[in-house]
Amino acid sequence: MSLKKAYLIVILVLLADQISKIYVKTHFMHDGFTEVFSWFRIQFIENEGMAWGTKIPAWLGGKITLTLFRIGAVGLIGWWLWDSVKKKQSPYLITSIALILAGAFGNIIDSVFYGVIFEHSMGQVAEFSTANHYGKLFEGKVVDMLYFPIVKGSDGNTLFFNAIFNLADAAISVGVGILIVFNKKAFPKAE
Template identity: 65%
Template sequence: MSLRNAYLLVFIVLLVDQISKIYVKTNFILGEEVEVFNWFKIHFIENEGMAWGTQIPGAYGKLVLTLFRLVAVGGIGYWLWDSVERKHSSNYLIVAIALILAGAFGNIVDSVFYGVIFDDSSSQLATLFSSEPYGRYFHGKVVDMFYFPFWSGNLPQWLPIWGGRDFTFFNAIFNVADVAISTGVGILIVFNKKAFHKH
């Protein structure tokens, strides 16, 4: 795959990611949910940290996380360029890196810019390019919306640890960028030998 096509894939994923986030952010109030099917819902939340809401504690935790993401994206971008330029990398590897880069970059856009271009979503529909933004640069919240609660119920008492508790499978809420990252990592795992095969 050429570098141009790899960048085109990154651009398409990033565009879809940002369109979906801006649509949800400007048409849903925080916590609002729309049922598409009984196993698929659009549920608007904002994530202040890493995956599953993980956060770095402290006053500068969010800034540290955003700066780390920027460095990581720079490294992934170089990995993509290097893999294409050396002309020995498989398309599996190039597609996987492009997807991971697009996903990481998509969530960085939220972290860097959303705090200064949107107002608060907790009790109103957010306004794009608001005159009263909810935060500042590098302190934005990542928008998540895809929710697939395939099964909800009470687990049997005989199960160790979780027995008798309410349980939902699958209870993570995520976005297009997260899907791209997960797909890229999945390609590297499932097609490991093909991805890292050298011609």
Template identity: 60%
Template sequence: MSLKKAYLLIFIILVVDQISKIFVKTNFILGEEVEVLSWFKILFIENEGMAWGTEIPGAYGKLFLTLFRLVAVGGIAYWLYDSVHNKHSSNHLIIAIALILAGAFGNIIDSVFYGVIFDDSHQQLATIFTDQPYGTYFHGKVVDMFYFPIWHGILPSWLPIWGGRDFTFFNAIFNVADMAICVGVGILIFFNKKAFNK
């Protein structure tokens, strides 16, 4: 795969990711939910940018996370460039890296810019390019919306640790960028021999 095609794939993912996030951010109030199917919902949440909404404590935690991600994206971008120019690299590897890079960059856009271009989503629809932003540069929140509660119920009491507890499978809420990262990592894991054939 050429670098131009890899860039096109990244661009398409970024456009779809940002359009979906901006649409949800400007048409949903934080916490609002729309049921598409019984097992698929659009649920608008925001997080600080780590998996499952984990936060780094301290005044500079969010800034550290965003700067770390920028460095990581630079490393992934070099990996993509190097892999494309290495004639022995497979298309599986190049596609996987491009997906991971697009996903990481998509969430970085939220973290870097959303705090200064959107106002608050609590009990109101957010406005884009507002004069009353909810944050600052590098302190934006990542928008998530896809929710697949495939099964919800009480686990059998005979199960160790979780028995008798309320449980939802699958309870993660994610976005297009997250999906791109997961698919890219999945390609590296499940098609390992093809991705690293040399």
């Protein structure tokens, strides 16, 4: 696979991710939702930390440490993509890396810029604003919106798959899934 094709994957995933996040951020109040099916909702939340809202403690630098770590990781993943294309590695591997890179970069955009380009979303629909922004550079919140409450208990609470995520997270998960399921094709042994 060529570097152009790999970058096309990154750009398309990144555009879909950012368009969906900006739409949700500017059309939903925090915790607002639209039920698409009984098993699928568009539900707007913001994540200040890592997966499932895990945060880095303040004494370790908090949000800025997480954002700087993400930027470093994206640099390494970008190099891995370039190196894999240069070495003519498997298309499975290159596609996986491109998806992971796009997802990681999509969440970095939120973390770096959203705090300084959007108003807060609590009790109101956010608008683009540089005067009334909700945070600082490198301290933005990641927008999540895809919710699949597939199995609910008798009290209505979700028992299975209660995570709310975004397209960037999905791209990362699909990329990792391809590496796991197609491991032998992604990392063929030299003959």
